[in-house]
Amino acid sequence: MDSKRVLLKISGQILGESHSVFSKNIFHSICEEIASVVKDYNIEMAIVVGGGNIIRGSESSRVGIDRVTGDYMGMLATVINALAMQNILESKGLATRVLSAIEMSQIAEPYIRRKAIRHLEKGRVVIFACGTGNPYFSTDTAAALRAIEIEATLFLKGTKVDGIFSKDPVKNPDAKFYNEIAYDEILQKNLRILDASAVALCRENNLPIIVFNFIKRGNLEKIFKGEKVGTIVKRRD
Secondary structure, three states, X not given: OOOOEEEEEEOHHHHOEOOEOOOHHHHHHHHHHHHHHHHHHOOEEEEEEOOOOOOOHHHHHHHOOOHHHHHHHHHHHHHHHHHHHHXXXXXXXXXXXXXXXXXXXXXXXXXXXXXXXXXXXXXXXXXXXXXXXXXXXXXXXXXXXXXXXXOOOEEEEEEOOOOEEOOOOOOOOOOOEEOEEOHHHHHHHOOOOXXXXXXXXXXXXXXXXXXXXXXOOOHHHHHHHOOOOOEEEOOOX
């Protein structure tokens, strides 16, 4: 894998366990893998982390909270995860910066594209928090947008399943697995592993996506070794 600047989207749902919003084992395992590939493969790594282990804005109506307020609550959840990840990554020897789309100067830098790129050029891991800073836009869309803005050459999405399937593989054991799929096919088949707006952004900018299981130890490094992991999304020749 010859990509030097990479955007890694980490699903918030994989960061927790049934009894806790945080899983120490998963957090540390993920951060160890990130530290390893950054150091061993000289990767400029940017990260967008979701907040689904804490709260999902789209589900706020279940407790009587309107969608816009719920989305802002979800953005704050991503800050909690970003700060936790920053702390663990730094304990493993990586210089790390959290950049937030919503200004909160006491705990994070404001998102400025040029500053983010400069941090990456200096070898710092950059964690983008608060999504796009706007309600109704998911962290998938934020990840695609940030990847394009920083001129990343690859968009990685780490989830709890092995890649893209025709149906939810947890509920449907007969679901078809895709080794490779085109952007348009995801949109046509309404496959929900990625938001449609994120897929459309990547398609318009010809940014390849790899969706993979981040809970399985070693998968991230395998990608940079050039091994086949997960599902790759790209234009069909």
